[in-house]
Amino acid sequence: MALAAALTAAMEPPADNSFDLSEASLRRLHNAKWNQYGPDVLPAFVAEMDFAVAEPIQRAVQSLVERSDYGYPRRDGGKAGLAVAKAFAHRMKDRFDWDVDPALIVPVADLVQGTYAPVLAFTEPGDGIILQVPNYPPFREVIRTTERNLISLPMMDSGSGYLCNTEQIVDQIDGRTRMFVLCNPHNPTGRVFSRNELLDIGRFCIEHELIVLSDEIHSDLVYPGRRHIPFASLSPELAARTVTLNSPTKSFNIPGLRCAVLHFGSPELRERFGKRIPQRLLGDPNAIGVDAAVAAWTESQPWLDAVMGHLTATRDHVLRRIETELPEIQFRVPEGTYLAWLDCSGLMLNTSAFDFFHERARVAFSPGENFEPNCSAFVRFNFATSRVIADEIVDRMVAAVKTLRVC
């Protein structure tokens, strides 16, 4: 999508951005984002947002803490994990008209655990796993550390956007290829796949009898003009081979509270999983994560709507500045996620783009090479921050690149 067409009209930040946190208050947090680098570095790496959480979430947590209610949790007359499953099912119906049976959900702590478990359940060492590249680094880590065989499916830049064409890898598929790890909305490129693109992937997976692990953790972070489609909602035939991974921690900004779900598209798939990975091997969910997740999925949409307004405006503002002031940097406008995948090869750097901006701009992006070894000329820019900080990051990038031009 060309920039002019993709960017909505330049907007001021919406009136309701009371969730913005100042740099001073962000530096008081005990999170990785604001503590991993020095105090003069602006962090734009790990995918969390510099925003205060939704009031319903904070209220739910505070209510539990005021009672110091830290016993074995019971919710709605059942196990706490079931409350999360029900909230997820309700939300999927409400947002995506997707019918989800809470009995087919296994709660997990986080996305990484939720990736290891299906990989270990449905594949053996030496089996092939297809992965879009570039990709969320732990996906590659899971495949490597469990001694599976990575089959890279490149996200190709068509000139107007990243596409994922399975024909590229047909000759790499054999009888031991078992799984397709789909990331949609895609991290780091920001693509939100269309129904036709997903159906193409679906036909490919049926033809080659692949299990689909569909990471949809960014499904709530989709910009105007695009719509998320849960892969398992495409057809019962596809659902029967699909494990969907989702969590409120990304869109509602509560990753430290650890609450995510694995959804199995059929009872048979759930049962196959359970035979290899007992549910209790994965640990029971913690009470605070459960209450926060339920509050997020059932009561916090107004907050998310306001955040999406802010993110839309920030995306457009930041990318317009980069287009104008840093024309050496190429990008495609993300259709989802708060991540921009910046191709800095036009800067002709003699270090990685990450190192350059870290050293010269005191900005810490995510290094491109973490998402694909050949991508050290790329960085991933997390722009989920205030307009002030986003502008400061771009200012610093511009200043750093200026020193380069002088050299």
Next chain:
Amino acid sequence: MALAAALTAAMEPPADNSFDLSEASLRRLHNAKWNQYGPDVLPAFVAEMDFAVAEPIQRAVQSLVERSDYGYPRRDGGKAGLAVAKAFAHRMKDRFDWDVDPALIVPVADLVQGTYAPVLAFTEPGDGIILQVPNYPPFREVIRTTERNLISLPMMDSGSGYLCNTEQIVDQIDGRTRMFVLCNPHNPTGRVFSRNELLDIGRFCIEHELIVLSDEIHSDLVYPGRRHIPFASLSPELAARTVTLNSPTKSFNIPGLRCAVLHFGSPELRERFGKRIPQRLLGDPNAIGVDAAVAAWTESQPWLDAVMGHLTATRDHVLRRIETELPEIQFRVPEGTYLAWLDCSGLMLNTSAFDFFHERARVAFSPGENFEPNCSAFVRFNFATSRVIADEIVDRMVAAVKTLRVC
């Protein structure tokens, strides 16, 4: 141990029992203990305490919540799990003079996860696992659901206390016997094993080349006159085959926050484990559980000392009343834990003891048959509650037994 000798002088509750919660405030909690049964039932089952948590824990949680600091946690310049490992290592040295290397610790969510993981790592389906019976029900569940072979080691009542004599099972050991699940302090009997008893078990495990999974979650809940000895501290030779399972959630009453540790007694054992069970399959610890665990292990001992004073007095008071007013019920005085294992066979009931007290006394104990199928004449009594509630429970037991005598 005979009652007269075992019980300390009858005591009033110590002055500092400000952690006692009233029934009214307990019924406002959203936990399993106070919600699983009807509002007219007094719960004395699931092992959590009816006490407010230690102030340092509450302060740590509140501090995080006030900042709404729910991002990916970083603590002391490293991953949050390492902060838990260091706090555990420091505590083990301080309390038990046991040297623990934090690098040999894997954080887990809870005891059940911490049991599944080593069982799956160190044994195969069909392998034999020795388990003391009666036992914590999930141990039996793990062995059954993973299709291992249960070898029962009966805790024999010697007349003065429960003993665990490995000679009873020598003829059941074969080349496929791989693991000894040791629970010390023992749930449900309350035994705290002496050094000599542990060394006997150790010799047995060396002789038969067994991995020891040592559940020491009750290690802080030991009464005057007994001392907990970590199994892995007995010798380097035993450490090298021992996985220790511990958590602050039991003694500091925060099970819903989910934070526990697996300690491997040698780098080789840790490595063997990691080859079968990748650490990230177990999920990263949640930020609140981490901060609560660190506050528990490093700052909350004064609270625990006060709680132990209260529990000692409650144990002695309650058991003296049972001895006097319910002479049909037999028991051994627990040396650790806040659990009493009551043999109600003298009541000659025609239902399970659990059903009798649930129906006639409106008291919910843990059913004995959950700990050992043949033990339906037993109940496990969790007496970690206020003197008022403990007395009401005994009053109701006495009244229910009286109706029996009339019949």
